[in-house]
Amino acid sequence: GCGGGDEATTSDNGDAATSEEDSSGGGDYTFEVVVKSFQSTYWQAAIQGIEAAKEELGVKVNTTGPNAESDIADQVNMLNNAISQNPDGIALAANDQNAVLDSLQDALDADIPVVCFDTGVPDAPEGSVIATIATDNEAAGAVAAENMYNVIKDTIANATEPVRIGEVNQDATSANISGRGMGFINKMKELIEADGKTVAVIGNQFYVDQVENNGDEGSADVIIEVAVPAQTTVELSATEASNIMNKDDTIAIFGSNQVTAEGVLTANQNLNVLAATPDEGIVGVGFDAGATLKAAVADGTLIGAVTQAPVDQGNLAIHALYDYCEGKEVSDIPTDSYWYDASNMEEEDIAPNLYD
Amino acid sequence: MGGRKVESIKQNPLVKKVGFNRIVLCIVLLLMYGLFCALTGGDFFGMRRILSALNYAYFLGFLSLAVTFVIATGGIDFSIGPVMFCCALMAGFCFTMYGMPMPAALLISLVIGLAFGIFNGYLVAYWNVPSFITSMASMNIAKGLASVFTKTQSVSWPQSSQEGGWFRNLVTIEDIPVGLIILIVIAVVCAILLNQTKMGRYILSLGSNKEAVRLSGVNVKKWEMSAYVVCGLLVGIAAIFFVGAYSTVQPGYGDQYNNEAIAGCVMGGTSMAGGLASISGTIIGVFIISLLQEGIMALGLDKNLQLIITGIIVIVAVFADVVARRRKN
Amino acid sequence: MANKSVSKTAGTNKSFIDKMGGQQFIVLIIVIVMFIFFSAMSPGFRKYTTVVSILDYSYYIALMAIGVTFPLLTGGVDLSIGTGLICYSLIGGLLVRQHGMPVAVGMLVTILIGIVFGIINGCLVALMDLPPFLATLCTCMITRGFGAFVVGGYGIPWPAAGQEGGWFRSIFKIQMGGQNIPIGFLWIILLVIIMSFVLNHTKMGRYTRAIGSNKEATRLSGVNVKFYHIMAYVICGLFAGLAAIAYSAIFATVQPGSGAGFEMDAIGGAIVGGVSMSGAVGNVTGTLIGVFVICLLKTGLPFIGLTANWQQIITGFVLIIAVLIDIFKRKKESGQ
Amino acid sequence: MGEVILTMKGIDKSFPGVHALDHVDLEVRKGEVHALMGENGAGKSTLMKVLTGIYKKDSGTITYEGKEVEFHNTREAQDAGVVIVHQELNMLGHLTVAQNIFIGREFKKGIRIDDKKMNEEAKKLFDRMHIDIDPKETMSKLTVGKQQMCEIAKAISHKAKVIIFDEPSAALTESEIEELFKIIRDLRDQGLGIVYISHRMDEIKVITDRVTVMRDGAYVGTLITKDCTKDDIINMMVGRVIYEDPKTQNMTPKGSPVVLKVDHLNAGKMVQDVSFELHKGEVLGFSGLMGAGRTETMRALFGADPIDSGDIYINGQKVTIKSPQDAVKHGIGYLSEDRKRYGIVVQKSVAENTTMADLDEFSNGPFINKKKEKEVANKYVESLATKTPSVDQLVVNLSGGNQQKVVIAKWLTRNCDILIFDEPTRGIDVGAKNEIYKLMNQLAAEGKAIIMVSSEMTEILRMSDRIVVMCEGKKTGELDISEATQENIMNMATREIS
């Protein structure tokens, strides 16, 4: 092993070349990691996991990522660059499932195993992706819906006028976000309809189109309004959240990732409508963690949020690559997502995934 | 009249023809390549890296050429990046969702680019809207239009193996950089357009003094607009090469390429004040930027460094030009 | 761009004060009409909280716009304010978050870095004679890269309200009797008054305009043109620093890599408010009114039930229309 | 004349390709008006720019008040008492008159600029100069002449010991020139040294005490004005005598057809009901004071400004002219009075400017035939004696007069039948003037019809076959050259004012 590799992220290429030769002897591997970006602290947590695995296994890891999750072309370049370093394996969190296909083919041709984490690449060339380590986003969205429904159930049941539930999604392009968004919508719809009310989903066309048996906006008891900002920026997410939270009939809102959940909180700074129950105001649910979100959950501004396991994901990705290099069998690992609120934030299996 | 002593400036004919500034840029380009080769221990050497750098150079090259025409008129266009994305998104959506044949999709990309060019050009030339405002407006319109059209979905153009994937042959066939040939050919056409034709002469002249050209009986509005139209068409082409290299475009973005495109153009000696433009300079400038981007990545350095270094190089390049001109006067 | 403005000799037979006041007036009416329209269209829009929201989101744009008015008046421009804002805020926030400095120090550093980049821009333009468009385009790239580079690419959350150091968020908004009072707006008004004074009654302002009107003539009059030219960018940098603080105070997290495009909102606001891109013409009051057009479009359109994408399209057209009204008005005037 | 206050000795200055100053000497005494004469491009402006620190000299010495000095910028020169009124107007169009005059040395009240006091001081200054300008007026709203007076007022308001006037009269009316001369005499009597640059021979005799002549960047000699004749000076300037007398009779061939008829033309408030006819082979002079609306009439006729009403006939055919394009199509060429703004494309070469109006003629399809372009440009450089290293030289690097020649070449290339020359010799030296006069006569003889707008009476009298006089946007008279005198023209030009 290369010992306490504090400087793993900047390991230089001369070393990489030598370690490559060594690698036939086993043990001393070099892996390239390409993340979506470093923008949200989520990735900081993932990298923590990677660092931990690196120390544990004594391998070398280079981590790169574009400036923003929207810089698809940059990420493709980085991935291609990673391939041309000829590492022993690549861990990839793809910003776009299609843009990386050609590169994955190249990796396959160069016999470089790829592990996808955080996000899968469903159409990847046969054999290029050896394992996918990702949250089941549909399920995670559903978790958020269930927990929210518990709180707003009575209000919906008793309502005489239609009520509104908001959802702010960062985009309509990434599989993660849309999976989560649809998971939430479908679960919420299912729960409400099970209680004999009707639901209409309105807002962003992409999400609305995917809803089966969508109700009519005019007659529905519950309206689920989906907003997508024009760009993935903090201020535009906040504007969209503000708009929904400003409506009188809104009883709950869900921000489906860190940026949009923070958008909900930003809007609330001004509106002051978030509350623990629909009677007092609007019930807010977030996703992911980060200092701002954690504080909001801890003080009850948000009734809770869903967190994924970025630390585990990073860790497992490196482990999977290592195992594969060691000739072991590897397979897909769905990682857990957890509901957390003020009461369980300190618990052992939750706390490590609540990064700042 | 008295016989004034008129000394002509002594200059090497080659230097005079190509331009000092461009020769320096070429040397910078080569030095950079050498430097990257050395720093990466030879890993940088070889076709693969060059091809990868070229991928970035194609679309950026067309964008830079496009904006060169507008800058030559003394205008500016901040909508090129978003319009490029708009072309790629709408044309791609026609292909993937509406099942249009690939040639039709490619054509649509050009047509959309052209439409934005006409829109910008008409407002600037005929209605005297400042080009900054027009481009700001069409930037918003391009983003919005593409998002509405695609329902905020990203669009992926077909892979080489898929149906319609043949269009990627425009970019590379095996390891032959077809795109480079196309880029060079179009650059030559642009250079001829700018330096050898009436259109180019009028574009450059009105960039320098529009009123004087108008009073010479020239239809300045038409020619000013034509610069934007050429720009739009080239942006449509850029869109094809973008998806040819990177497959996927996402609605709501594209502005990140504006600065690099303008930087490439200005680095090569095109003056922001209008009236002075160099196509060869633009192409070299674009190569420098894309080589830098590839090199920085190969060194495992932060992508952010590329932005910083590009910015500094442009400042140095333009400053050198300013100093050279100052010395002359 | 600057050289387009030289030698505007006789022949323009209308007073520029008329023109400027005229455009301000038109734009003010546009703001009011838009406000009435949105209010009529959407009940949500009529609420007090909506007004506060719009104000909240307008602070950073307004501050940038006030600052960028100065380079615009010299006939230049500053394209680096948007990415600069994020860069300054990231670095200031980093000191607070990672190095445990007090928030006040973080804010001070934020402003100082803004000023430093203002000086850099000013030197590039005034001392090195680079075209302002280009020089600030480069610093735009540089600040974007630099901010992300310093913080290592991670987003930086400034302390939230209620947390230690969260007091700074109440610079812009205080709560009283359950209602939010947008005191940030008072700061903006105060700054507009101060900068109006600076622009119209001090050497600084006089020379800023003079440089935009005819730089060479100003130089030949023995004015230290370089100094005042630099100062215009320094003021712009200072205001970008203030905008960075407003941004950090309003929004939860500052994301590296963002910020590109903010400058368009600010410059667009200034131009809609009557500031001329070729220099010398315009005023900060106009700028402020123009900013509200932009902000109403940005925050108002969602309220009438348009999705974000239609907003962008409409924003584009409204921008053109606002400028066209002015152009046609001027044409009519000069036709007489 | 008092003691020597300023001596420039052996001043040398080169620009790339041009040796602009070749060991030039100049000596100015207290209480004298010293004329600096020379053809266009002789280096007069350059010499003065070297003196005031705008250009850095290559060699030579400047002695001022007994000490050797070198000013690094105008500020230093101003502070030392050397002030210049530039040839090109240097004004800030967006600021007020008072703000312009005191730019760089504002009165202050705390950190506030004391605009009130500045307005008062400016008013006092104008009163002293006997001119009526409102200090609060925006500069760009003044006429060119008044702007020039403001420039002069600004120079005077410095506590100057040496004032340089670089062609101050080029933009002034006769009465304004009178005022200017009064002011200059006043300053001279106060013991200031004054350098006066002008191309107008008459003025030199009237106002100056000594004359220094330059030729081709070199010092030729210094004369006492009252001891020499006009011809002596011209001789020194160009090395030979050229002087022609006014025209006495209409040279247009009898019965030559009307090529242009303008009927009740109205355009804005500066062109009111203007009608005139222009014959083939005729030079039609347009006289009047500055601001009489002559330029506006020509711009409207040329389609540069919109026409409100009125008809234009060319060769008897009624035509619509909506843009300069239409005008050029109908064979009209327009040489504008402000060449920097409307005439030349400064960033382009001499050749490119020459063919600007007639590029179709030099193109095969969309492509430009550069060889042919250069040939023609060279032809005109020769025939107009344009001073330029080559036709590839950028026009921005030529002196004022030579720029004018390039613009003339542009219209000659186009081969228009009707040529409008608006102030064709503004700022052009005698030698070059003569060339242009010869050219105009030659063109008229070839059957071209020429309109010449000019503010110089001598020029009008010398060149025109007929004269149209305008005042305040209206045509106030039309004269045949045989009946024209300075007096009756001035009468018509001021008819409405007095």
Ligand SMILES: Nc1ncnc2c1ncn2[C@@H]1O[C@H](COP(=O)(O)OP(=O)(O)OP(=O)(O)O)[C@@H](O)[C@H]1O
């Ligand atoms: N900045 C410059 N760069 C290159 N050449 C210049 C520059 N300024 C002046 N020259 C050249 O120097 C010579 C002297 O020019 P200058 O302007 O001093 O002439 P002048 O005597 O004032 O003429 P005019 O009567 O036309 O104003 C000319 O040939 C001119 O082309």
Ligand SMILES: Nc1ncnc2c1ncn2[C@@H]1O[C@H](COP(=O)(O)OP(=O)(O)OP(=O)(O)O)[C@@H](O)[C@H]1O
């Ligand atoms: N009353 C006025 N108000 C505003 N501007 C005026 C007025 N009179 C004249 N001007 C401006 O002053 C300039 C000189 O006027 P104009 O060109 O019409 O006069 P001209 O007879 O052609 O004289 P010249 O050609 O000698 O300047 C023009 O640009 C005109 O717009």
Ligand SMILES: [Mg+2]
């Ligand atoms: Mg001169």
Ligand SMILES: [Mg+2]
């Ligand atoms: Mg005139």
